[in-house]
Amino acid sequence: MNITLPDGSVRQYPAGTTSLEVALSISEGLARNVLAAEVNGEVWDAARPISQDSSLKLLTWNDDKGKNTFWHSTAHLLAEALEALYQNVKFGIGPAIENGFYYDVDFGGQSFSTDELEKVEAKMLELAQQKNPYVRKEVSKKEAVEYFTQKNDPYKLELLEGLQDGTITFYQQGNFVDLCRGSHIPHTGFIKALKLLNVAGAYWRGDEKRQQLTRIYGISFPKAQELKDYLTLLEEAKKRDHRKLGKEMELFAFSEKVGMGLPLWLPKGAMLRERLQTFLQKAQTKAGYQQVVTPHIGSKQLYVTSGHYEKYGKDSFQPIRTPDENEEFLLKPMNCPHHCEIYKTKPHSYKELPIRLAEFGTVYRYEQSGELHGLTRVRGFTQDDAHIFCRPDQVKDEFKKVIDLVLYVFKALGFENFTAQVSLRDMDNKAKYIGNEDLWEKAEREIQEAADEKGLKTVVEYGEAAFYGPKLDFMVKDALGRRWQLGTIQVDYQLPQRFELEYTGADNQKHRPVMIHRAPFGSMERFIAVLLEHCAGNFPLWLSPEQIAVLPISEKYHEYAQELFNELQMQDIRGFIDERDEKIGRKIRDAEMRKIPFMLVVGEKEQAENAVSIRKKGEGDLGSMAVSDFVNYFKELVNKELLNQMEAYYEPALAK
RNA sequence: GCCGUUGUAGCUCAGUGGUAGAGCACUUCCUUGGUAAGGAAGAGGUCGUAAGUUCAAUUCUUAUCAACGGCUCCA
Numbered sequence: 001m002n003i004t005l006p007d008g009s010v011r012q013y014p015a016g017t018t019s020l021e022v023a024l025s026i027s028e029g030l031a032r033n034v035l036a037a038e039v040n041g042e043v044w045d046a047a048r049p050i051s052q053d054s055s056l057k058l059l060t061w062n063d064d065k066g067k068n069t070f071w072h073s074t075a076h077l078l079a080e081a082l083e084a085l086y087q088n089v090k091f092g093i094g095p096a097i098e099n100g101f102y103y104d105v106d107f108g109g110q111s112f113s114t115d116e117l118e119k120v121e122a123k124m125l126e127l128a129q130q131k132n133p134y135v136r137k138e139v140s141k142k143e144a145v146e147y148f149t150q151k152n153d154p155y156k157l158e159l160l161e162g163l164q165d166g167t168i169t170f171y172q173q174g175n176f177v178d179l180c181r182g183s184h185i186p187h188t189g190f191i192k193a194l195k196l197l198n199v200a201g202a203y204w205r206g207d208e209k210r211q212q213l214t215r216i217y218g219i220s221f222p223k224a225q226e227l228k229d230y231l232t233l234l235e236e237a238k239k240r241d242h243r244k245l246g247k248e249m250e251l252f253a254f255s256e257k258v259g260m261g262l263p264l265w266l267p268k269g270a271m272l273r274e275r276l277q278t279f280l281q282k283a284q285t286k287a288g289y290q291q292v293v294t295p296h297i298g299s300k301q302l303y304v305t306s307g308h309y310e311k312y313g314k315d316s317f318q319p320i321r322t323p324d325e326n327e328e329f330l331l332k333p334m335n336c337p338h339h340c341e342i343y344k345t346k347p348h349s350y351k352e353l354p355i356r357l358a359e360f361g362t363v364y365r366y367e368q369s370g371e372l373h374g375l376t377r378v379r380g381f382t383q384d385d386a387h388i389f390c391r392p393d394q395v396k397d398e399f400k401k402v403i404d405l406v407l408y409v410f411k412a413l414g415f416e417n418f419t420a421q422v423s424l425r426d427m428d429n430k431a432k433y434i435g436n437e438d439l440w441e442k443a444e445r446e447i448q449e450a451a452d453e454k455g456l457k458t459v460v461e462y463g464e465a466a467f468y469g470p471k472l473d474f475m476v477k478d479a480l481g482r483r484w485q486l487g488t489i490q491v492d493y494q495l496p497q498r499f500e501l502e503y504t505g506a507d508n509q510k511h512r513p514v515m516i517h518r519a520p521f522g523s524m525e526r527f528i529a530v531l532l533e534h535c536a537g538n539f540p541l542w543l544s545p546e547q548i549a550v551l552p553i554s555e556k557y558h559e560y561a562q563e564l565f566n567e568l569q570m571q572d573i574r575g576f577i578d579e580r581d582e583k584i585g586r587k588i589r590d591a592e593m594r595k596i597p598f599m600l601v602v603g604e605k606e607q608a609e610n611a612v613s614i615r616k617k618g619e620g621d622l623g624s625m626a627v628s629d630f631v632n633y634f635k636e637l638v639n640k641e642l643l644n645q646m647e648a649y650y651e652p653a654l655a656k
Numbered sequence: 657g658c659c660g661u662u663g664u665a666g667c668u669c670a671g672u673g674g675u676a677g678a679g680c681a682c683u684u685c686c687u688u689g690g691u692a693a694g695g696a697a698g699a700g701g702u703c704g705u706a707a708g709u710u711c712a713a714u715u716c717u718u719a720u721c722a723a724c725g726g727c728u729c730c731a
Binding site for chain 1: 704
């Protein structure tokens with residue numbers, strides 16, 4: 001038979017040759033590293049015989065699919081170790097994930113604590129050294145059901161229910177047999193280094209009404225050094241955690257007394273927010289948005305009308321009431337209904353549309369206590385919200401303009417690794433959504449087309465839509481690889497109906513506008529969290545809450561330092577004077593640690609010459625400069641940063 | 657909300673069934689120093705909160721609150 005390799009070369013082998021044998025025929029070194037093989041696009045065990053002409057790609061640790069197979073096999077090893085160590089353990093599923101693997105385990109009521117992980121790791125390594133092969137076996141459904149019935153494993157039996165007879169395979173390594181599609185690495189000996197990272201609860205089949213299993217997360221490597229490197233990487237990532245940096249840099253804080261999930265913005269953090277808001281507001285003004293302001297509470301009726309009350313009201317913050325009349329008000333959970341009412345304050349002509357109402361609106365949502373997470377998931381946050389009211393024929397164009405704006409914001413702030421996600425309905429559960437089928441389809445189509453026409457690479461996720469409409473979401477990863485939604489753009493045909501929004505068309509008839517909800521940052525809180533992790537606290541100069549530190553050599557120069565500082569402040573340069581009774585080396589060290597972009601050292605020489613000695617963070621001494629020169633130099637740097645942003649964004653020629 | 661872990665000084669953390677300790681930060685004094693930590697002294701905690709066991713609890717038990725890792729959820 002002919003085997004076609006990835007480089008296009010074709011080799012001849014007798015039928016029944018395995019991938020491993022093919023590898024061996026190429027080189028012994030390669031054969032030693034083969035974890036699995038991709039046969040006609042499907043991942044196979046390296047030891048599985050190939051019976052006909054095929055394309056073949058040998059998978060090693062350098063292939064994502066190779067890693068995947070490796071980790072999946074390690075999950076089986078974990079299960080084997082657990083079965084050897086504990087009585088009555090039952091297994092859910094144990095897949096490979098982006099970094100490592102997990103296995104969901106039912107310990108039959110006994111609790112499993114993190115202290116036990118080491119013991120399990122040791123057992124796994126012991127079993128790995130036995131170099132037990134992973135043996136594939138095709139079984140009939142009947143056999144499979146019998147095996148797991150006898151083993152008394154309800155989870156595997158349930159999984160079997162969903163499988164077709166004739167497609168079922170078992171894998172065995174050592175004494176452990178698992179229902180598994182495969183594929184696997186040749187034997188456990190490949191697994192040289194592993195670490196069980198944490199233990200968590202996970203609902204069986206992701207359903208919170210069902211049994212909660214113990215999920216054990218881990219990672220493994222073919223070399224000990226790689227594990228070490230990975231753990232170092234994890235440590236490094238933890239140093240970027242916005243919760244840690246935010247505390248260190250005095251940007252924000254939480255207080256038990258104020259309440260969980262309610263961030264307190266400290267002066268420096270507030271400064272940062274303000275800069276970001278100004279930045280976006282400028283861009284939005286150019287793009288034809290108008291700022292509005294609405295109150296933090298709204299009558300319950302407002303949300304009954306919008307449909308939010310029905311959808312979220314019961315398990316949310318409960319209404320507050322007026323003392324005498326007992327009127328009900330809700331803490332504002334979103335701004336759109338308010339904006340609808342602004343739209344309704346007067347009749348509109350088709351000539352006025354689109355109308356774009358923007359607001360940095362602070363909203364409050366009840367989030368389950370276990371969900372709160374630093375600034376990325378909070379109960380009170382400020383959206384950089386806006387609602388565009390437009391004619392149906394303007395939807396796509398408006399949508400594309402918003403995409404431009406979002407991309408501009410991301411680019412200006414250096415976010416390159418984002419995913420554009422088209423969030424559509426869960427087609428199996430349409431009851432979750434309001435509105436008629438035609439409008440949904442129309443909205444979903446418009447989003448997809450707008451994204452395509454903008455050349456955005458998108459991934460489609462079903463079940464991620466809002467209850468009133470589909471979304472285009474911009475997802476970004478945090479320091480620890482968790483995915484968060486930042487920007488979002490949503491087409492909405494429902495709210496205009498519910499609020500009976502209208503405009504008068506050219507035909508002098510009443511028509512219904514379409515709404516586009518959008519937020520490039522998503523929320524100030526989450527955006528700053530991700531930005532902070534992204535730049536590891538080293539903000540661009542224009543954003544830096546403290547741009548300069550004036551460092552007098554000694555007390556004698558405090559007066560000059562103060563003069564200098566006043567002058568810089570007049571020029572909108574932010575910072576502080578370090579008047580502590582410390583040596584200059586110490587002041588420099590502390591300023592470096594505080595990530596201050598510029599340190600201005602002043603002593604006798606500088607005072608005499610009306611100059612400053614400049615030290616740039618991370619770069620060291622830049623020599624001295626006249627004060628006026630420094631101001632120019634500094635402003636040029638800031639302008640350059642801002643100019644780069646502008647180049648990145650060609651605002652739609654005056655909005656309409 | 658659910659499962660697991662944690663909770664000691666402003667921060668990072670050690671420690672003990674007999675009412676607590678380090679480093680950094682802070683205060684005072686000495687020092688007036690030229691590009692990544694000058695020296696000395698001092699102050700600071702009812703050991704998350706509430707009950708229980710005990711002669712005695714920060715330490716053991718239970719409850720509760722919060723944080724952390726996940727799951728579920730996310731307008």
